[in-house]
Structures are given as structure tokens and as C-alpha cells.
Amino acid sequence: MTSDSARFANGWLPALLAAPLLLLIVVFFYAPVVQAFYWSFFLEQPFGGGSQFVGFENFARVLADPEFWAATGRTLVFMVTASSLAVILPLVLAIAADRQIRLSVPARNILVWPKGVAGASIGVVFAFIFNPFVGVMAPLNAWFPGAWNPGLHGTDAFLTLIAAHVWSGIPFNFVILLAGLRAVPHTLYQAAALDGASPWRRIRDVQLPLIAPQLFLTLVLEFTESITSAFSLIDTITQGGPGGSTTLLVYKIYADGFRGYDLSGASTQTAILMVFVLILAGLQFGVLGRRIDYER
Template identity: 85%
Template sequence: MTSDSARFGHRWLPILLVLPLMILILLFFYAPVIQAFYWSFFLEQPFGGGSQFVGFDNFSRVLADPEFWRATWRTLIFMVTASALAVVLPLVLAIAADRQIRLSPVARNVLVWPKGVAGASIGVVFAFIFNPFVGILAPLNNWFPGLWAPGLDGVDAFITLIVAHVWSGIPFNFVILLAGLRAVPHTLYQAAALDGAGPWRRIRDLQLPLIAPQLFLTLVLEFTESITSVFALIDTITKGGPGGATTLLVYKIYADGFRGYDLSGASTQTVMLMIFVVLLAGCQFAFLGRRINYER
């Protein structure tokens, strides 16, 4: 008994226990991924039959397509703005809820609830909230007609998406960040306070450095999440419009593949999106992750 890890009585038992999950992952993740890679090198007819190998033709076509780059650019803008807000806002809320102020225990509960709402439902609700005639911004249009028009103005539609995404991201990030804050020993604050550090100083020099692992986790998850999970919001709020202003890469893939029957083009873009997400996570770990001190 030199190892302190758990031991199984039978050598096949652990494999057997893992097998169901492995099969599911294989079936619903790796198989489609392999299929997408395969199709990205072929011109595929929707109903099958007569697919032909075209090498890297699909990739050179996608790379030369300005619409692909526009969608990529929009994805990047969304990723940076929405992720940053989706971490900063919960951070503010978490710091506030962590302080011993009135009703903070209640807030800690209430802020978690939206986690249970599906993306599509959030989309439907926000489409209503931001409706230019009956939504909360409708008075704005009474004073300045046409100022808020998400059905016509791409920027307004984009803002709607970001707000909906940030709102739906609050619960999870809030929980993670609050847990991080709660784990900071109280004596550190007391010591800092004794040394004359005000609340701002304590946040900047104590709390933020100490919850760096949690901040890093939420950022990594948000960056990758914002690229893919925004689909439900786009599909329910804007359908990629107006004028393609909210056609992010993930939605373009769906529209090309499922609405346009362009299986090869959609697969090629899927492969490129996948590579991009992997590279992104890799970069974050390489440049950010290394500077984080997990020990306390």
C-alpha cells in the first residue's frame, strides 16, 4: 500500500465504470467532430451520394469569403465585450454580497436563480424587454424617434445580445467569485484594516489577488462559452439580423448547414471555429494561467 489513491478489486471494474460516459462522449462529441473534419475536405451533397474530395478547396474558399471574416470579427468583438462584462459585473456583485451588509444573504440566493433559465427562454424575454415599442427603452423612442431600433440598427441588436448574455452569465460567475471571496481568511482583512487600508485598497491589494484563480477560471470559461452559447440568444432574439449584424460564426455555421444545406461549408467553418477555441484556451493557459498563484 504505497499509493494513497483508491484501489479497485478488479482491473476491469474502473474501465467498466467509465465506459458509459466514454461511449456517450465518443458518440456525441468525437464522432461529429470527425465527421466535420471529413466533410470539410469534400463537397457533400445534402442527401448523400456523389460526394467528391476537393482537398483544401473548402478552406481556401472560406478563408477568401469576406462574410466569414465579418462573422469572425463580430465573434471576437462579442467575446471580448460580453465576457469582460460577464465577469466584471458578477465580481462587483460578489464583492458587495460578501460584505456584511443588510440583505446580502438574500442577494446571494436570488442572484443564483437565473442559472436555471434556458438560453432560449432568456432570448424570448429579452426580445420583449428590448422591443422598441413596448419594452423598457420605448420611452427613449418617444423623445428621440428611431433612436432605439434593434430590428433595423445592427448596433442596437448587438447591444441587446450582449446584455442578454451578460445577464445569463451572472449566476455562475457570481457563485464562483463569491466562493473565492468567502474563502479568504477574515483575519487578513482585519490585519489590513489595522494597517490603515481602506475598502478600495483592500479590494485591490487583497481580494483581487487572492481570488485570481477564480477570476481566471471564469474568464476562460466565459471566453469559450461566449463563442458557442450565444447561439440560443441569436436564434430567439435577432436570427442573425438585421443585415447580418448579429451573425456570429456559430450562427453562420447553423444557417449555412441547416438552412442552406451547405454541409461542406458549414463543416469547414466548424473545424476552423474548433481550432480557434482550442488555440484561445491554449493561449489563456500559456500567458495568463502561468502567472496565477494557486497556493494561499
């Protein structure tokens, strides 16, 4: 091993060490993606029996489906609202913890705990918390019967999904943003305070510009995560209801493929969703990433 760089005596050792992880990635990510794109150009039989090449007919059928566009619209609304809140709330908490207000030390530990809870478990808990009869909204229904009922009102069910997603996203984003705030030299705050800057002015002009890389990271991860990880919450809280009001695109793919046995349609929607995620990530890096200074 040289002093300037780490080198392995055997060239095959790095490949051997990385092989298990690479195998898992290929088997559980790349292979399903390739299979989905392949099936999107074929008419697949649900119980075997061969397939028929149909070209772009599956795409034409999916793009002409009003339910597909309705699910896409709900996905975009969920992506913007849930992702924004899942970054703003941890940012507020991280700023409060960085200022070392009362109980900030135990709060930092408590806020990380939800990261160890599975998405399906979060869905079960929030389904109970927002239950119209025994949950936190039960007193509201006692005063105004029927005012809150996620089982009947689509807006209530959608808000429950947003609350569950935001709660599950707080731990990771909180840790990333707090680490960024702790890396900012306190001498900059002191200099701004000597210049007469108010606390809000210091947050806007000192802290936020200097943690722009961390904010960008959390935004990119949240926007992509909200599109794909909402499945477990939907399946445990609303099952896409009521009346399809919480059927996001990722859940519609599951329903079409595993309930409707439309393997070709589900694969086509998966291909469209993958392209959309890639375009979204590219736009974020192209528009926002260029404006971030990583050297400060």
C-alpha cells in the same frame, strides 16, 4: 480497499461506471468533431449522392469569403465585450455579498436562479424586454421615435445579445468568485485595515490577487462559452439580423449548413472555429495561467 488509496476489487468496474458518460461524450462531441474535419476536405452533396475529395479547396473558399471575416470580427467583439462584462459584474456582486451588506443573503439566492433557465428561454425573455414598443425602451421611443429598435438597428440588436449573455453568465461566475472571496482569511483584511489601507486598496491588493485562480477560471470559461453558446440567443432574438449585424460565426455555420445546404463550407468553418478555440485556450493558459500562484 486500502487505507492510503481507493481500489476496486474488480478492474472492470471503474470502466463500467464511466462507460455511459464516455459514450455520450464520444457520440455527441468527438464523433461530430471528427465528422466536421472529415467533411472539410470533401465536397459533400446536400441530399446524399456521394462526396468528392477536394483537399484544401474548402478552406481557400471560406477564407476568401468576406462574410466569413465579417462574422469572425463580430465574434471577436462579442467575445471581448460580453465575456468581460460577464466577469466584472459578478465580481462586483460577489464583493458586495462578501461584505454582507443589507439584503446580501436573499440576493445570493436570487442571483443563482437564472442558471436554471435555458438559453432559448433567455432569448425569448430579452426579446420582449427590449422590444421597442412594449419593452423597457418604449418610453425612450415615445420621447424620441425610432431611437431604439433592435429589429432595424444593428447596434441595438448587438447590445441586446450582449445584455442577454451577461445576464445568463452572472449566476455561475458569481458563485465561483464568491466562493473564492469566502476562502480568503479575514485576518488579512483586518491586518490591512490596521495598516491604514482603504476599502478599495484592500480589494485591489488583498482580495483580487488571492482570488486570481477563480478569476482565471471564469475568464477562460466565459471566453470559450461566448463563442459557442451565443447560438440560442441569436436564434431567438435576432436570427442574425438586421442585415447580418448579429451573425456571429457560430450562427453563420448553422445558416450555411442547414439553410444554404453548404455542408462542406459549414464543416470547414466548424474546423476553423475549433482550432481557434483551442488556440485561444492555449494562449490563456500559456500567458495568464503561468502568472497565477495556486499555492497562496
